[in-house]
Amino acid sequence: MKIDTLHTYRQRVGDRPRVLVKITTDTGLAGWSEVYNHGPDLAYPPLLDHLFAQIRGMDPLRPAAVNQFLLQSSRFPPGALGTAAVAAIDHALWDINGKALGVPVYQLLGGAVRDRVRVYAGLYSAPDLPRLRETTGALHERFGFTAFKLSPYRRDLHSTRYGLVVRALGDYFGRIREELPEEWEFAFDAHACLWEPRQAVELGAALAPHQPLFLEEPIRPEHIPSWARIRSELQVPLATGESLYTPHEFLALLTAGGTDIVQPDICVVGGLTQMVKIATLAEAHYVTVAPHNPMGPLATAANVHFAAATTNFGILEFKPDDTSWCPDPYLPVDGHLELRPERPGWGIEIDEEALATDDWVSWTRRVPVRADGSTAWM
Structure with missing residues (x-):
């Protein structure tokens, strides 16, 4: 062949x-x-x-x-x-x-070490409490989600005194803990929008009283000593890794003690072959892997097989978007993705007739502009 x-x-x-x-x-x-x-x-x-x-x-x-x-x-x-x-x-x-x-692919990795893969719902915003209650309730009812990821920014980060941004986050998370089920978990993705390590520490301090699942990627990935500093001063789990794309970069981060949870993206780091190496490095440092996955059904399938065979896997990001070209995607049941031991390969089908239609959509990231006209990280 x-x-x-x-x-x-x-x-x-x-x-x-x-x-x-x-x-x-x-x-x-x-x-x-x-x-x-x-x-x-x-x-x-x-x-x-x-x-x-x-x-x-x-x-x-x-x-x-x-x-x-x-x-x-x-x-x-x-x-x-x-x-x-x-x-x-x-x-x-x-x-x-x-x-x-x-x-199944996971069988080629040594077989499954778990029967199903836990997922959290990526919401990527910070909706008001009535809307959040409605959205999370619907996701829990349909898929059984008990973990969700939100934005930590309730006010415009680039036009508001930072202390007010921090205060608004603390108040918001406090209300979430009061009004939503106490067993549910909430993570917060800062999207590398911050520049100063101290700002990340302040953000974490606002979250700490209410025990978040993790604080994700508060600053840019390039300066590893800053990650070590942030982790040493934070009282909440620190997660990062979506902007790194080689095992060597993850080794540098892990050696510096720069994170509690690594979040490699299997579609960024060179694929499953490299993802397994990163997971092994993380395991040697007693660090959990929670893959970055704001993707579609094929990426999710690859992550399911990785997670099934990885001992230090923790939880997988999942974005419930529909597609025209995958009629049988992995979908959560009771907050987990079930393995498909009877199906070879990734275990999903692709509708090639649907692919005959070019369904391309234009999308561009927007760089924030501050009041003085300078640009900021997004």
């Missing part, structure tokens, strides 16, 4: 653009994946074609060898778009592996 063709499809997940990848062998066996939308997303098809030209004819049952070859084929570190493209190829090959051998 040999790797024969690669096709890309321009689609969407919710309101976000998404490039899908199909790799087919010379025997007709196909594997699927989706690419992380770093932007510019339209750069992915030619990049994938460039990488595929180097691996066509290789053995699809050796994803680790192909993954290593693609990383070594770049003279300089490939960067976020490069590792995301490698991840897409890696995942399609793992799907082919499972299908060729008639087993």
Whole structure:
């Protein structure tokens, strides 16, 4: 069996653009994946074609060898778009592996260490309490969610005195604890919008009395000593990792004691092959893995198989968006995603007729502008 063709499809997940990848062998066996939308997303098809030209004819049952070859084929570190493209190829090959051998992908990783995968709902906003109660109640009723992720910003971060931003968060979380079920867990994603480490510590102090699940990515990822400082001063679990994309970067963070929870994105770090290495590094530092996953059904499927076979997995991000091209996605039951031991590969089907329609949507990140005209992190 040999790797024969690669096709890309321009689609969407919710309101976000998404490039899908199909790799087919010379025997007709196909594997699927989706690419992380770093932007510019339209750069992915030619990049994938460039990488595929180097691996066509290789053995699809050796994803680790192909993954290593693609990383070594770049003279300089490939960067976020490069590792995301490698991840897409890696995942399609793992799907082919499972299908060729008639087993779920997690079986190829040593088998499942858990029977189901716990998820939290990513809400990515800070709605008023009546709206939050309605939204979380509906998600709990439909999917059994008992964990949710919110924004910590109840006031405009870039036009308000920071002390008021912190106070508003403390008041908000206090009301959440008073009015919503005490067993539910709430995480807060600061989206790397802060610049000063002390601001992250202040944000954590506002959350601490009410015991959040974690505070996520308050500052930019580049300066590792700042993460070590923040963690040493925080009284809440610190989580980060979505902006890192190599095992070496995670090793530096872990060695510095810069986080309690790592959040690698399987579609960013070079795929399942590299994700397993990162999890092993984290386990050696007694750190839990809670993958970043604001993605669609193919990325979620890859995460399910990773989580099923990873001992230090904690909880998975899940965004309940519908798609036209996946009729049988993994959906939560009782707040968990159930394994599908009877289905080989990723365990989901792709509707190729739906892919015949280009369902692309334009989406661009907006950089905040302060009152003085300078720009800020988003």
